[in-house]
Amino acid sequence: MDPPATDVAVPRTLCIDIGGTGLKALIVDSKGKPLTERVRVETPRPATPQAVLRALQKLVLPLGAFERVSVGFPGVCIDGVTHTAHNLHPQWLDFPMARTLTRLLRRPTRVINDAGVQGYGVVRGKGVEMALTFGTGMGCALFIDGRYVPNIELAHHPFKGDKTYEEYIGKGALERVGKKKWNRRVAKVVAQVEPIFNPRFLYLGGGNAKHITVQLPPHVKIVSNNAGLLGGIALWEQVAS
Ligand code: BGC
Numbered sequence: 001m002d003p004p005a006t007d008v009a010v011p012r013t014l015c016i017d018i019g020g021t022g023l024k025a026l027i028v029d030s031k032g033k034p035l036t037e038r039v040r041v042e043t044p045r046p047a048t049p050q051a052v053l054r055a056l057q058k059l060v061l062p063l064g065a066f067e068r069v070s071v072g073f074p075g076v077c078i079d080g081v082t083h084t085a086h087n088l089h090p091q092w093l094d095f096p097m098a099r100t101l102t103r104l105l106r107r108p109t110r111v112i113n114d115a116g117v118q119g120y121g122v123v124r125g126k127g128v129e130m131a132l133t134f135g136t137g138m139g140c141a142l143f144i145d146g147r148y149v150p151n152i153e154l155a156h157h158p159f160k161g162d163k164t165y166e167e168y169i170g171k172g173a174l175e176r177v178g179k180k181k182w183n184r185r186v187a188k189v190v191a192q193v194e195p196i197f198n199p200r201f202l203y204l205g206g207g208n209a210k211h212i213t214v215q216l217p218p219h220v221k222i223v224s225n226n227a228g229l230l231g232g233i234a235l236w237e238q239v240a241s
């Protein structure tokens with residue numbers, strides 16, 4: 001293992017965000033402060049485990065030393081094993097992602113759903129809080145007093161007519177209907193989800209949150225997509241191994 005630099009708060013965490021469109025990574029110190037730039041490559045297609053792992057290995061190589069790894073994965077993850085990956089590839093069904101990355105990167109690795117990581121990056125830790133992410137897909141994460149309730153999947157649940165939430169509000173929909181109509185859809189999704197969970201705060205993140213211009217209630221906050229990486233440190237502080 002590389003000797004840690006004396007002026008750096010260790011352990012350093014390599015935070016990885018696997019998206020349907022891009023793979024992103026950066027290293028943070030033990031306090032969650034970024035130590036490197038965020039690096040990004042397009043998600044390889046077809047996005048099989050093998051192709052994504054190869055791209056990740058190449059992506060993180062220039063970042064330097066780290067002691068542990070956190071991954072946000074765009075699908076259901078239980079005990080580091082991926083069970084769905086709607087926007088990647090069917091080969092992710094029952095894939096031992098945490099174990100495989102631990103071996104490849106030679107550092108202990110934890111993997112949870114990407115919206116969960118995003119939420120960890122922004123929640124305040126009191127009462128019910130929720131994060132929705134608008135990117136290639138639609139992520140959803142629920143927190144109670146700062147504790148994550150894993151794998152709540154709204155994305156593929158029917159939203160309206162024969163459309164699921166993700167078909168209604170995902171990247172494909174944004175490209176098809178344009179920003180103005182998509183913004184009206186954001187407001188409708190918020191209005192639909194709100195009265196079910198009644199969160200104190202509802203955070204809207206993901207790569208497309210930057211396009212949100214519609215007026216939203218004061219407790220609905222637009223957050224930076226970087227939280228999808230910075231929340232990674234919580235996987236080592238708050239999630240049991
Ligand atoms: C997946 C979710 C994921 C979301 C955002 C959806 O297609 O089912 O698990 O959080 O995309 O990546």
